[in-house]
Each structure stands twice: as structure tokens, then as C-alpha cells.
Amino acid sequence: MSEVRIADVTASHNGQPVLRGIDLHVPEGSTTVILGPSGCGKTTLLRVIAGFQAPDGGSVALGDDVVVGPGVWRAPERRGVGYVAQEGNLFPHLSVGANVVYGLDRAARRDTGRLGELLRLVGLDVGLADRRPDQLSGGQQQRVALARALARRPKVLLLDEPFSSLDAALRTSTREAVADVLRREGVTAILVTHDQSEALSMADQVAIMHDGHFSQVGSPAEVYDRPTDTRSAGFLGDAVTLTGRADAGTVRHALGVISVEHVPDGPVDVLLRPEQIALVAQGSGRPATVLSSTYFGHDALVALDLGIDPCDGEAAVVRARVRGQDVPPDGTVVSLQLLGEPLVFPHAGGAAVG
């Protein structure tokens, strides 16, 4: 396995720019998860790394090997890149075993020990080797696709929304099995997903993509706790954005007043996570009225009406996260308290200040 270094990669489709200067370092043996809205360029980046699409500029190196760059073009089959697509793309007419060893040299294809090892590695019973893919569940098919990609001992593994076609329960168990294989085998992997919990639970590093570039790259905790702008914050986890006004070292917003440093006077956005808003005993916090709740079992999000926000003269509504058994009925008047420090950004995007 090798580290991946991507430098200033640009790419387009039919003359339309899609990737606008991508830099990324994926350390050897680690998993980077790319998260971003539909159409922002995630698959295009994987295709450039795999060699299915030529970039307009920039370079990609796998270990010491530059596979594409100025004057360099390595064919996809010579890059040592494994690719697992959304649907697995198994050959429907071949058995599971034949799918896994497809593309290996003749000796390796005959080596049933190696086939058994690969199937066990991804948590599949060796007895499934003679079945056809349509005789397996969706989750089993994705594991076969992973075994096939790992069979060639790739330098790097690319996974493009590999769990998106699976139902919730199968998705979680397949994701855990794949994460376990990646860790145990020390695989260098880049995984694309739309699923925030997938990103937070599988990644050593999360890269948030918007409009063909990364707006933030960092550890899951960094990206969740210290997003660099309100858009990235909204993309990874639930976010509450309040308008506020900075004035001589303080920011006034709908839930109170906070002290800040280095924030120019004027309008700001105040960013919180719903778990930073606590419902406390009546009369001991800022009053609010429960509008509605969305129940998730272990927890719930409660929409709360704060009335007219004096900062902008508009109705302010925030969402707080509470335990599943603590959901207040709609219409109840509750008291709110802020936990921890909110982040402050210049109004309408930009880097965090204060």
C-alpha cells in the first residue's frame, strides 16, 4: 500500500470545469472519506486517480510513482488501483469465485487457498464461491466486490458510495466489515459517500468538497467541532446558524451574548450544534416554545420558536437535540441554555473569526 499525493488537479467535462485545483494527501494505510453535495466532483476525482479520466492539469502520485502529471500518463491497469463502485459491478455470468480471481494470472486463479483467504477476509463463507452473484444478498455482493478489488493487492483502494444501495441494517454491518478489513490489512483507501455517519465513523481524515474543491480537510473531530465555514458545518452533522451582531468584543444573538476576540463590528453568523442547546428547568434559561419534534429513537431533534430575533427582526427557530425519552409535547414553553462556545463567522460564509 502507498500514500496518495494529489497536487493542483483540475478536470472538466465537455469544457465545463468540474475539479478546480484539488490538493490532497492520504497517508499510507489510512482512510480518507470525501463528502460533498451531489455533482460537486467526487466521482470525477476518483476517476482521475484510477486513470479512467485524464485531468486538465496537476498530478497524482501513488507512493513514489507519479501516475499522471506533466508529460506522464500511466494506463489504468498499470496503476495498481482497486475500484469498488456503487453497485459492485460483478460479472453476472461468473461464479463468486471467478469474479474474485478475475484478472489475476493463471497460477493465482488456480490457487483455491488464496480465494478462500480473500473470501474469509471480507467475512464470506468459502462455500459461497460457486454461487452466482444474483444468488447473494446486496451486502454479500459488495463484499465480493471488495474481495475482487483486494485480490490484486492494490496500492490504493477507491470506494465510490459502496454501501448506498444497501438497506439501513445491511449498510451498517457491511460498513463495519469493510472498515475492519481496511484497518486489519493496512489499506490506503479513499471513500466517497453522502452519509455523514459513514464519514465520521470510517475516516481517519474527512475532506469536504464543494464546487470542485475542498473547503476543509481534517480529522473527523476537527471537521465536526471546528468547521471552517457554515456551509461545511451544515454538510457534516446538523448545524444551527443564528444571525448575530458583533460590537466591541461581544456578539449578541437570539440565545444570548458571548465575548469574542478579533471580530470586526457588524453582522456575523453564530454556529452551534443542536447538542449545544440544553432544555433546562423552567425559568432558568431563555424561554422558547416547542414547534415540533423529529424522533430518532435514541435521540430527537426539537424545533423551538424563539420569537422575533432583535438582531435581524425575523422569527428565530433553532433545533435542540434531546434524549429520545425527553421529547417535550408540541406547544410547551421550555427554557434553553447554551453549552460550550459557539463559532462565529463573518455573515454569509468566510473563515471563522473570534
Ligand SMILES: Nc1ncnc2c1ncn2[C@@H]1O[C@H](COP(=O)(O)OP(=O)(O)OP(=O)(O)O)[C@@H](O)[C@H]1O
Ligand atoms: N461523462 C460526463 N459527461 C458530462 N458531464 C459529466 C460527466 N460525468 C459527470 N459530469 C458532470 O460533472 C459534474 C461532477 O460529476 P461527479 O459525478 O463527479 O459528481 P459527484 O460529486 O460524484 O456527484 P454524485 O454525488 O451525485 O455522484 C456534474 O455536474 C456532472 O453532471
